[in-house]
Amino acid sequence: SQKIEQNSEALNIQEGKTATLTCNYTNYSPAYLQWYRQDPGRGPVFLLLIRENEKEKRKERLKVTFDTTLKQSLFHITASQPADSATYLCALGSDNYGQNFVFGPGTRLSVLP
């Protein structure tokens, strides 16, 4: 069955450092991968999408890589801030409208001042 793992349940880093979150998957051939941010008591918010034929995507302080050979995505937040503290979810999709979307369990990131 399809399975997505995110490197750890929780990650603590110091402010100003780069946070790196990992998403690994098995038994899936995604056409794209997405990262979402979720704050406590709120719904997930879309951050970035990367397609299977793209190696890297950047948006401001965020960078995502996607290696379909390793079946892995890395999500980096550079110059991290306490406001970046949240749970980050990766999601894999193979169609245009999310019917076959699979979400990972999430990694809770805490950026310490």
Added chain:
Amino acid sequence: DAGITQSPRHKVTETGTPVTLRCHQTENHRYMYWYRQDPGHGLRLIHYSYGVKDTDKGEVSDGYSVSRSKTEDFLLTLESATSSQTSVYFCAISDPGDPPGTQYFGPGTRLTVL
């Protein structure tokens, strides 16, 4: 939360009672989804809709039904609630004009079944 509201936001009910959760959107998006989120499982798709009166089952649809009589409303019904349905329920929407698969989520409904 992208013009999506969910009601109620919190509900406590007893085993065996019917429960209906409502999702309302003002974005006129075509696709709507119901997910449940449980610790250690991530978000799991219950049902989705690709248009008025057009719905289909997701990964964990047993014990749930849905209806969509208007573009803006998507209802999730638990016919006879069980304790295993205690969870946080999220509604999401998407549209063909957005990047593939991109979904916009509502604020969630926390349901407790005693």
